[in-house]
Amino acid sequence: MTSQSENFYARWRAKNCAANFLRDENFPTERLLQAIWQHQRVLRNELKTADGKTVRIFHPGFASVEGGPDFRNAVIQIGDDAPKSGDVEIDLQSSGWRAHGHDKNPNFKNVLLHVVWEETKSSANAPTILSLQNVLVAPIAELSLSLENESLRALPEHFRGKCCAPLRELDEAKTIELLQQAARVRFENKAAQMRARAKNVGWEQTLWENLFRALGYKHNVWPMQNLAEQMQFSASLRLRGENAFEIQARLLGISGLLPDQLTRAQKFTDNYLRRIWDFWWRERDGFSEIVLPRAVWKFHGLRPANHPQRRLALASHWLANENFISKVETWSAKEIPDRKLLASLHEILNVERDEFWSWHWTFNSARFKEPQPLLGDARVTDLAVNVILPWLWIRACEGKNEKLQREIEHRFFSWPAAEDNSILKLARQRLLGTANAKIFKTASAQQCLMQIVRDFCEHSNAVCEHCPFPELVRDWKM
Numbered sequence: 001m002t003s004q005s006e007n008f009y010a011r012w013r014a015k016n017c018a019a020n021f022l023r024d025e026n027f028p029t030e031r032l033l034q035a036i037w038q039h040q041r042v043l044r045n046e047l048k049t050a051d052g053k054t055v056r057i058f059h060p061g062f063a064s065v066e067g068g069p070d071f072r073n074a075v076i077q078i079g080d081d082a083p084k085s086g087d088v089e090i091d092l093q094s095s096g097w098r099a100h101g102h103d104k105n106p107n108f109k110n111v112l113l114h115v116v117w118e119e120t121k122s123s124a125n126a127p128t129i130l131s132l133q134n135v136l137v138a139p140i141a142e143l144s145l146s147l148e149n150e151s152l153r154a155l156p157e158h159f160r161g162k163c164c165a166p167l168r169e170l171d172e173a174k175t176i177e178l179l180q181q182a183a184r185v186r187f188e189n190k191a192a193q194m195r196a197r198a199k200n201v202g203w204e205q206t207l208w209e210n211l212f213r214a215l216g217y218k219h220n221v222w223p224m225q226n227l228a229e230q231m232q233f234s235a236s237l238r239l240r241g242e243n244a245f246e247i248q249a250r251l252l253g254i255s256g257l258l259p260d261q262l263t264r265a266q267k268f269t270d271n272y273l274r275r276i277w278d279f280w281w282r283e284r285d286g287f288s289e290i291v292l293p294r295a296v297w298k299f300h301g302l303r304p305a306n307h308p309q310r311r312l313a314l315a316s317h318w319l320a321n322e323n324f325i326s327k328v329e330t331w332s333a334k335e336i337p338d339r340k341l342l343a344s345l346h347e348i349l350n351v352e353r354d355e356f357w358s359w360h361w362t363f364n365s366a367r368f369k370e371p372q373p374l375l376g377d378a379r380v381t382d383l384a385v386n387v388i389l390p391w392l393w394i395r396a397c398e399g400k401n402e403k404l405q406r407e408i409e410h411r412f413f414s415w416p417a418a419e420d421n422s423i424l425k426l427a428r429q430r431l432l433g434t435a436n437a438k439i440f441k442t443a444s445a446q447q448c449l450m451q452i453v454r455d456f457c458e459h460s461n462a463v464c465e466h467c468p469f470p471e472l473v474r475d476w477k478m
């Protein structure tokens with residue numbers, strides 16, 4: 001291998017690129033400052049705030065992938081204060097705090113440190129400022145060359161969790177056993193919560209409430225659950241033998257998501273809205289006490305396919321099908337090869353066609369050229385591992401049906417992996433030292449990681465303070 005000093009191309013690149021950077025008036029970029037911060041390429045003993053206080057960085061935080069401040073959960077000590085956990089925002093200039101509207105954005109209320117390149121006039125009530133301009137470990141152009149290919153999503157090795165080393169020392173069989181036990185805890189906890197709820201509202205209503213929760217995805221879990229609790233499905237809609245359109249009108253009306261104005265631009269949508277209102281008009285007064293305010297729904301960062309209006313439309317078809325629950329029960333007792341589990345449940349949950357929602361993401365979106373499914377494989381997996389399997393399992397336990405219990409457990413542990421998410425991405429890097437999503441082939445392995453995050457990471461901080469998990473793993477090895 002040639003050393004950097006002997007490599008003509010490397011020297012040529014360093015010289016030319018550095019010159020280009022320095023000519024570029026957009027240099028440094030915010031992206032580069034973020035990479036410098038993430039890799040802590042700063043003179044850590046010389047960090048001082050604009051007003052002269054010492055800053056100690058115990059952990060730079062985790063790069064945010066979902067908007068809000070650039071780094072979450074950093075551990076920082078400012079002056080004589082005790083170290084604190086909080087967020088870090090990176091901007092080129094300190095004036096960016098106001099200019100970018102962070103001062104009015106509640107997502108930025110936990111920002112401890114505003115890291116900037118250049119200090120300009122700061123605004124009142126802005127967080128403590130730390131300028132990087134004079135505290136870099138190397139010239140900025142040189143850092144740019146070494147960091148340009150570093151992904152902000154890759155956690156630097158030295159910021160991994162304290163459990164990463166002991167987990168890596170476990171042999172494969174021990175690791176699998178540990179993962180399965182954590183996943184089992186998660187599964188049984190969900191089932192136990194369902195049993196407790198069923199004592200008050202019955203098994204069917206419990207299933208509906210949990211299905212609605214899952215349809216809320218992560219943004220709208222609570223309004224969806226609230227809606228299902230208010231509706232008391234098993235005792236109302238389904239006994240009246242209403243069709244999917246009528247149930248849809250009622251769900252949309254009660255959810256508070258029904259627009260009270262026509263679009264005046266989309267004929268098909270306006271026709272649908274008129275018909276929905278014709279039905280909801282007559283019902284509105286009877287449900288006025290349980291109508292949800294629109295403000296309880298979150299739309300920011302929501303994919304169109306996950307919009308709650310579309311999810312309610314899907315649920316209306318399930319509710320209109322009087323055999324829906326018995327089909328789910330029959331599915332649990334049928335012999336199905338592992339490779340067909342997902343497809344077989346998808347078939348039951350699938351809705352062939354909705355006259356409006358198969359053709360639109362929302363009330364305002366244009367009509368699709370081709371109809372789009374109301375449910376994808378990722379959501380079926382989510383519904384299976386979080387709702388349907390735990391619900392079937394706890395009922396089998398209550399009915400002392402051991403054979404069925406074992407079969408459902410088998411399905412849970414064989415279910416193919418779900419869609420990746422930001423919690424799993426970070427947990428894989430902190431706990432297992434890998435960004436590779438493919439190491440998890442089953443949904444239960446992902447569930448296990450979520451459980452460890454909930455039980456341990458959420459009770460500690462980015463430097464794993466007081467976390468007993470590494471010790472437990474070491475003991476587990478014995």
Ligand code: SF4
Nearest residue numbers: 161163456457464467
């Ligand atoms: S908080 Fe605990 S479980 Fe989480 S990464 Fe750190 S040591 Fe591991």
